[in-house]
Amino acid sequence: MRPTSGHDEHGRHDEHGEHGGHGRYRGHGGYDCDVLVIGGGIVGLSTAYAITRAAPGTRVTVLEKEPGPARHQTGRNSGVIHSGIYYRPGSLKARFAVRGAAEMVKFCAEYGIPHAVTGKLIVATERAELPRLHALVQRGRENGIPVRELGAAQIAEYEPAVRGLAAIHVATTGTCDYVAVARQLADASGAEIRYGSQVLRVDRRPGLGVAVRTRSGEVVRGRVMVNCAGLHCDEIARATGDDPGMRIVPFRGEYYELARPELVRGLVYPVPDPAFPFLGVHLTRGIDGSVHLGPNAVPALAREGYGWGVIRPRELGATLAWPGSWHIARRHWRYGGGELRRSLSKAAFTAAVRRMLPAVTEDDLVPAPAGVRAQAVLSDGTLVDDFLIRETPRAVHVLNAPSPAATAALPIGREVARRALTALADDPLPSRRP
Structure with a gap:
């Protein structure tokens, strides 16, 4: 819907009454x-x-x-349906990813959304990685995920061009079109979707619910607000009058496309560093048959900084002013230096890929669109590892939902909905329905 009209995206009149662009209350009870x-x-x-x-x-x-929907994190990732093997047993990520992967496959099948359950390999290329690979086997089993251990010779059963000392095969991993999923959720929700409606101010007052003013000057009032603003979720929380206790520090994920996609059959990952929520440069065959390599992870100079040339001084200044950013830099400068080197050097990026796929050359790498991860960081530099959802009066804030949030979108949505509906039931404000 255009933010200043009373018509939806198909041109139909908004059944909820006159538009509120001048701050008028609409409908019974005063709530939109x-x-x-x-x-x-x-x-x-x-x-x-x-x-x-x-x-x-x-x-x-x-x-x-x-x-339109899904223009940022949802639409700028590798499209993987994650199994949940990486996540701490009992965490929201583990529970929601395992459950969400099965539900996402079912959802895609029900609505005819392109998807494939390909399975994936996690490959150890150095002896130092073997204990971490074995730990992933144990974690996968604790999370109820089927895992097959492979020796070096068995890797070729799944990926003939991949080399490694050992690997594990995770059968429940796949890929899908998350933008198509988002569109289907929008169509099937029955909600009023207003595109082109950027939130500038939030006003939450006792007895008045939550009023939001958009860039167009429109005012929208609700009894309860849910903040799913992703890269801007901490800003929305502060605008509501809540202290989120964290800041979003944006990390750009850089990708290449493989000019010889026949080298990779499915999904191939390195053994991740347990100190970071990033999974390293991996190989992903998408539903369209293309193969993407990445992502590399470097600090972004804007919350939507999809290239080094995108700089927003206010956002960059806020990141640099957050103590957690400096703690990350001091603590992890070696890791960050390697990521930066791969960002600036195609040869270094190629070398990272060649650890698992030795046949690849620099000429095989074609630049592809980047994404930005909305990573929640605490003031002491801790990178928030789990999904983070906080409730305040008449508001629910989703403050950390990077990967595997797309995989886990259906169970996350139910959890956030449960909290929102509880807040609605506890709210003494009258419904706007007669």
Whole structure:
């Protein structure tokens, strides 16, 4: 929907009444909706979808600043349906990824969304990685994930061009079109989706619910607000009057496309460094048959900094002013230096890929679009590892939901919806329905 009109994206009149661009209350009770969701990525749309299914008749409005859904983290990743093997048993990531992977495959099948369950290899190329590979086997089994251990010669059964000392095969990993998933969630949610609606101010007052003013001057009022703003979630939390206790530090993930996609059959990952939430440079055959290599992870100079030339001084200044950023730099400068080198040197990036795929050459690497990870960082430099959802009066904030959030979108959406509906039930404000 255009933010200043009373018509939806198909040109139909908004059934909820006159538009509120001048700050007028609309409809019975003075509220445009029961739940106001900020952010039209896969988590925000899944939340809207879950609310309308759990509580039919609940009025949900989604505000998305871009002209369509899934323009940032959701639409700029490798499209992998993660198994959940990496995540600490009992964590939200582990529980939601394992459950979400199965649900995502079922959702894609139900709605005819392109997807494939290919399985993946996690390959150790150095002896120092073998204990970490074995630890992943144990973690996978604790999370209920089928894992097959492979010797060096057995790797070729799955990936003839890949080399390593040992590997594990995870059968439940796959790929899908997450942008198509987000569009389907939007269509099936029954929510009012307003694209081109960038939030500038949030006003939460006792007895008045939550009012949001967009860049166009429109005011939208809801009884409860859900913050799924991804790269800007901490800013929205502060605008609401809440201290999120963290800051989003953006990391750009840089990709190449493989000019000889026949070298890779499915998904191939290195053994990750347990100190980081990043999974290293991996090989991903997408649903369109192309193979992407990456991502490399470097600090972004803007929250939507998809290249070194994108610099937003205010956002960069806020990142540099956050103590956690300097703690990360001091603690992990060696790791960061390697990532920076691969960003600036195609030869260094190629060398990282050749550890697993020795046949690749620099000429095989074609630059591909980058993504940005919204990483929550605490003031002491701790990178928040698990999903982070916090509740405050009449607000639910999703403050850390990077990968595997797309995989886990359906269970995350249900969890956020549960909290939002609880807040709605506890809210003494009258519904705007007659």
